[in-house]
Amino acid sequence: MADPVLSAGGSATRNPLTLLTLDELRQRTSVKWRMHPPDVLPLWVAEQDVPLAPPVADALRRAVDLGDTGYPYGTAYAEALGDFAAGRWGWHTFRVDHTTVVPDVMMGIVEVLRLVTDPGDAVVVCPPVYPPFYAFVSHAERQVIEAPLGPDLRMDPAAIDEAFRRARALGRRPAFLLCNPHNPTGVVHRRDELEAVAELADRHGVRVLSDEIHAPLVLSGARFTPYLTVAGAENAFALISASKAWNLAGLKAAVAVAGPRAAADLARMPEEVSHGPSHLGVIAHTAAFHAGGEWLDLLLDGLDANRTLLAALLAEHLPSVTYHRPEGTYLAWLDCTALGIDTEQPDGGPGVASDLAGPARMFLDRARVALSSGHVFGTGGTGFVRLNLATSPAILTEAVTRMGRAVDGHQAAED
Missing domain, CATH: 3.40.640.10 (Type I PLP-dependent aspartate aminotransferase-like (Major domain))
Structure with missing residues (x-):
């Protein structure tokens, strides 16, 4: 049975991002859903949580x-x-x-x-x-x-x-x-x-x-x-x-x-x-x-709503994180430098996308939310994370809520 907090449903069922439950998504065998244990919410690699367009x-x-x-x-x-x-x-x-x-x-x-x-x-x-x-x-x-x-x-x-x-x-x-x-x-x-x-x-x-x-x-x-x-x-x-x-x-x-x-x-x-x-x-x-144009238009409406939702969630749970509102894509570039998290980088440098450092490592370890680590994107990426918002509003809400709790816990441990 799907977790009721993270289930699709409601009146927006034509939005492709709301049509699959977390339990259904966890049956997928692609890298997004198999790289990490099942307690992790994966908002990293560029895969969408949608069924195929009809x-x-x-x-x-x-x-x-x-x-x-x-x-x-x-x-x-x-x-x-x-x-x-x-x-x-x-x-x-x-x-x-x-x-x-x-x-x-x-x-x-x-x-x-x-x-x-x-x-x-x-x-x-x-x-x-x-x-x-x-x-x-x-x-x-x-x-x-x-x-x-x-x-x-x-x-x-x-x-x-x-x-x-x-x-x-x-x-x-x-x-x-x-x-x-x-x-x-x-x-x-x-x-x-x-x-x-x-x-x-x-x-x-x-x-x-x-x-x-x-x-x-x-x-x-x-x-x-x-x-x-x-x-x-x-x-x-x-x-x-x-x-x-x-x-x-x-x-x-x-x-x-x-x-x-x-x-x-x-x-x-x-x-x-x-x-x-x-x-x-x-x-x-x-x-x-x-x-696929009609389906794409529904998706774009859902992504537009999600980028607005993300802004509200960050303001509530992670107010010190700067959100660079995307004009396109379904990717959000989050400036986490104000969190003061150690950003020491693993060996490998830009392009080694499997390596985690700084905020991305902390959010995975403490919040069980997988994000892309900013340092692999080259100069200017250290201290940032990339968040994939092509998911349901429920999953996005749960993920950012977890991230806020993790930052609170990390800062309490540092004090």
């Missing part, structure tokens, strides 16, 4: 019933994405013939980097940023250069300019790995900010790769701008999938999109890369972009 579930059932589990083929995925991009973002210049299907966004990034940079070349990132940017770039034998975000958690043109200068000095073909919208801060970059990036990239001869995996998850009050729609971005790339918005991380498939002056580079993508995406993944992502 159009996606229907498409997968049909494929299974037909035994349609062979190799992927065709351009249906890119066509569905193009229609979605035109309708949602006004991206009417999207060209299916300037795309290719890749295993997932990060593997697509690596493969594009192999096309336009050389081993030892520099790749600029804007920390705090998604930890795999460090790990995948380093594994691909490229160097990471940081251009830290400003105090307002938005891109700093001066820092990017300096990083591009350094990157150009280190190698012949530097690149910039843009996170758009930004993970973990939830910032949705404005068109003028992206135009500034494009101008700097052109000035310094830097190729831009835009990770737009969170693009469908822009909340009220903000507007997503695809990087390839910005003047000056014609030789750039975007990597997009339905993975985050429709909770399809286990169904691997993504689309790499080239600007008009980058299409010839994308055409050099080795044919064997297209063997990596899952056929069921392509089917699921295609269905999401083609027919």
